[in-house]
Ligand code: 5AD
């Protein structure tokens with residue numbers, strides 16, 4: 001029996017790249033007549049898109065997949081696919097542990113998954129994890145999952161070898177999409193009403209084709225009529241040059257926000273992690289961006305408790321966080337990943353010690369986040385309205401260019417996707433509250 005015209009259910013773990021890949025698969029399946037469903041028990045195909053970045057992410061994915069045995073018992077014709085980074089990482093091991101799984105498919109093999117779902121269901125689990133250094137999914141239009149903002153992967157894979165990271169192993173080498181195809185995908189999204197695009201890549205600013213580099217791509221996208229905002233994540237400090245800062249400063253649609261993972265404030269740790277920059281260089285980029293882009297907001301990723309991290313190294317991270325004044329940070333306790341260069345290094349901290357440092361870092365960051373938000377009161381900010389506020393139907397939720405969440409009451413002439421000029425009145429937790437002044441004229445095409 002083929003899966004044609006059935007319903008598919010997709011559960012996605014991990015980063016925005018996985019969310020985009022799920023939308024790619026959604027795009028492929030819907031083109032062939034399948035319908036998305038949010039109810040797993042009415043689906044003919046269940047797909048779990050998995051993450052391997054830390055041990056906890058894999059544990060959650062295993063638990064979710066194990067729970068899907070129930071749907072197969074109820075409806076034996078159901079097909080179950082495990083895809084994404086953990087599928088690539090664990091391959092054959094998955095159907096051994098979870099014998100209700102029909103397909104295990106790595107990030108370079110989604111075209112084959114589409115084909116297999118429209119053939120007879122296999123008698124034994126199919127495992128497709130061959131890596132393909134050229135697979136960019138050119139020509140496939142990802143499903144749009146928001147009416148206002150869309151994410152578009154512009155480069156896949158990673159050529160860095162940060163010692164703690166599993167990504168280069170599971171996502172393969174770096175490859176960039178042609179600018180023309182990115183422009184076409186953004187134009188299509190804008191045609192459907194999307195106002196903001198977020199460009200995705202593991203080291204998004206090392207984007208490069210024969211004709212374009214990252215700053216050139218920003219400048220091209222900045223010219224797309226009807227597009228209001230451009231964001232990107234995550235740039236690598238090693239590739240963050242002055243031309244990128246200039247392109248950001250000179251492209252009115254590029255938001256005044258930089259999410260730039262620093263990982264540690266200690267040069268000893270940065271070197272051992274093979275990050276290819278120093279604390280001083282990171283601070284130099286921050287200073288240069290601040291000078292060129294008034295009001296730019298910084299956010300970051302930080303790992304605590306890497307093997308050998310002393311209290312003095314950790315203090316350097318705390319002082320860097322203070323010195324930059326990040327608006328927010330994703331903070332992680334180091335999680336050893338088999339297959340990474342750091343896996344053989346003995347851990348020097350217990351789980352409790354890592355947790356204790358993590359909590360101190362979160363506390364420090366929280367105070368800075370509050371301070372930065374409070375400094376915004378009294379300002380007028382341009383806010384892109386994303387949706388109704390969850391707690392109050394009569395209020396909008398949107399974000400400033402510098403990526404701060406703002407909630408404000410409805411006002412005439414505003415709707416989802418409008419740009420509003422909002423007077424910031426106060427901070428409530430980690431969101432700002434304000435009052436709309438008037439709808440901002442759409443930026444000139
Ligand atoms: N342990 C903890 N955090 C990690 N990250 C990547 N690998 C690990 C690991 N082994 C974090 C980094 C990266 C973010 C996506 O996840 O901070 O920027």
Ligand code: SF4
Nearest residue numbers: 158160162165167202
């Ligand atoms: Fe992992 Fe480093 Fe590549 Fe980021 S740059 S995906 S942390 S190896």
